[in-house]
């Protein structure tokens with residue numbers, strides 16, 4: 001389980017997160033949604049131990065990321081695309097990450113096949129399309145067969161077929177008992193796969209719960225978001 005509790009973050013004079021609280025549960029896909037600049041990446045960076053909170057906690061199975069005994073097997077993550085050097089081949093990159101994390105080399109071919117890059121293992125990452133880069137980022141996240149996946153904007157750069165594919169992959173991970181937390185500013189694209197949603201605006205959670213509860217009474221998730229944020233602004 002991923003637990004974010006009372007999270008606050010300040011960058012100089014800017015308070016970018018205000019008392020953010022939500023959970024992502026095993027067996028469920030949780031979509032963390034909001035417009036650009038809402039604070040999604042800031043939250044995920046803290047959860048993955050890449051930045052420190054000003055207040056509050058972000059825990060993976062009850063521990064801060066930095067205290068995990070076997071991080072790559074516990075939580076696979078993708079922030080900022082593939083995370084691979086342009087001059088490396090996909091296979092080199094995955095092989096290097098696997099070695100560093102003590103993951104068996106056979107996983108390299110397994111994840112390349114799983115993300116549809118079996119034929120591109122020897123291609124340099126610099127030649128990849130945006131969508132292929134996203135697939136490689138996902139392959140890296142899956143390498144350690146982690147229970148949880150934390151993915152920042154994984155549908156960016158994917159075409160409709162790619163979006164359909166990633167939805168299936170995330171659904172499969174959750175149905176097998178895994179925890180999936182994905183961020184997106186594209187509400188319509190991820191609504192189809194989410195069980196639970198967390199809507200973030202201006203660094204605050206404006207709604208969190210079952211997708212069906214959050215969208216109840218609205219034509220779409222976007223409509224629910226705009227109705228909620230208009231109300232929030234008006235009552236602040």
Ligand SMILES: Nc1ncnc2c1ncn2[C@@H]1O[C@H](COP(=O)(O)OP(=O)(O)OP(=O)(O)O)[C@@H](O)[C@H]1O
Nearest residue numbers: 011014016034035036037038039040041042043185
């Ligand atoms: N290192 C930093 N220094 C100063 N401000 C920052 C820093 N990192 C993020 N911010 C600010 O924090 C706010 C939230 O940014 P964040 O990247 O978390 O949003 P986001 O919801 O992930 O948006 P996007 O989809 O555009 O990445 C923005 O106003 C951003 O400018």
